[in-house]
Amino acid sequence: MTALRFGRVAAMGAVAALILFAGVWGSWGTAQHVMLAKGHEAGTVRVTRCAGDVCTGPFTPTSAGARARAHVELGKSVAVRAGRTYDVVLRPGTSDAVRSGPAGILYAWVPFGGALLLASVVVAGGMRLTRVAWVLAGSGAVLLTATFVTL
Structure with missing residues (x-):
């Protein structure tokens, strides 16, 4: 037993x-x-368009060494809407953006x-x-x- x-x-x-x-x-x-964003490109994305599971928009850098991009992709969730601006970090070597700050950490x-x-x-x-x-x-x-x- x-x-x-x-x-x-x-x-x-x-x-x-x-x-x-x-x-x-x-x-x-x-x-x-x-969480380990040091050395990553950080900035903001103004979402211009959402289609399917992806929202896109221009990237404006806020960290040293980051470059502006005309088009990055941010995963679409219920909290991402076209016309709004979000703080993001780019995944290294890609144009994929991930939400940063407290909201990004919790969402992750x-x-x-x-x-x-x-x-x-x-x-x-x-x-x-x-x-x-x-x-x-x-x-x-x-x-x-x-x-x-x-x-």
Whole structure:
């Protein structure tokens, strides 16, 4: 009986760890450019057109060494609208822009917020650690809510 309980806790712990790792992995692709922006081209984009999943517009540099560009692409989300200006960082060697500042940092970590919520269900149901699950769920909810409010 204790071996089964240990097996269940170990298996669900591995699943929860895998979910959290996947959330960090999914977030880090964008978050690294926003959080470690030193040496990246920073500036603003005035969105002129949105089509499909991409919005485009001219890039005006604000950092030393950055050059103006007539056309950069910014991923379209519910918070990006044509006619508005956004602070961005360019991914190195591309014309892909990523939102910067507090809104960009929070938005980059949205996949991790979802992973926290999902892992809380696994921890509560599979491991029977309700307090830990509430902490995970609360952290995920705070992250997602802060992102919603900021954007």
